[in-house]
Amino acid sequence: MPLPLGHAAAGLAIYELYPAAKPKIEWWKLWLFVGILANLPDIDFIIGLVYGGNGNIFHRGITHSLLFALFAGLFAFLAGRKWPRIFPPLGFIRCTILVLSHTILDVIFSESGTSLFYPFELFHSAGYSTLWDIARMTMTESYRDAGIIIASAAVIISVKAVERIRLAKREKPAPAGPRP
Numbered sequence: 342m343p344l345p346l347g348h349a350a351a352g353l354a355i356y357e358l359y360p361a362a363k364p365k366i367e368w369w370k371l372w373l374f375v376g377i378l379a380n381l382p383d384i385d386f387i388i389g390l391v392y393g394g395n396g397n398i399f400h401r402g403i404t405h406s407l408l409f410a411l412f413a414g415l416f417a418f419l420a421g422r423k424w425p426r427i428f429p430p431l432g433f434i435r436c437t438i439l440v441l442s443h444t445i446l447d448v449i450f451s452e453s454g455t456s457l458f459y460p461f462e463l464f465h466s467a468g469y470s471t472l473w474d475i476a477r478m479t480m481t482e483s484y485r486d487a488g489i490i491i492a493s494a495a496v497i498i499s500v501k502a503v504e505r506i507r508l509a510k511r512e513k514p515a516p517a518g519p520r521p
């Protein structure tokens with residue numbers, strides 16, 4: 342399964358690819374917001390830890406669904422409208438896609454079930470996981486997401502390169518015509 346860095350990298354690539362105006366906001370706020378949205382479904386891990394000391398109790402359940410992505414996307418969109426200096430105003434569809442990117446990656450790269458179409462299906466991770474387990478995995482096993490991170494970096498670099506070329510073409514002065 343992809344770990345937080347892999348999800349964040351994929352989220353940033355999706356953000357760059359999304360064909361809409363980019364808000365003028367500090368880059369770190371934007372990266373942080375996108376990273377949080379792209380990892381938001383794993384909040385079920387924290388809920389499980391708080392509820393029963395086991396991060397797997399609710400993991401891959403309701404928060405890993407299309408329904409959750411829609412609600413979280415709406416919430417993030419409204420937060421961006423109300424407090425644009427804190428939450429980048431990214432729009433409802435872009436926020437929803439960022440949250441959904443997490444679940445899609447989990448569906449593709451995980452062997453265990455994911456509740457994408459909740460309430461028509463509901464899975465929960467088996468076993469026992471503590472905060473230490475996830476911290477250790479993030480620190481020592483993020484290399485497994487190298488493919489996702491490299492592919493995402495390639496997308497981001499390509500989009501930025503195309504943007505620069507377009508900008509340079511736009512700023513190029515028109516050839517001088519014959520003087521009257």
Ligand SMILES: [Zn+2]
Pocket residue numbers: 382383401405443447
């Ligand atoms: Zn997940």
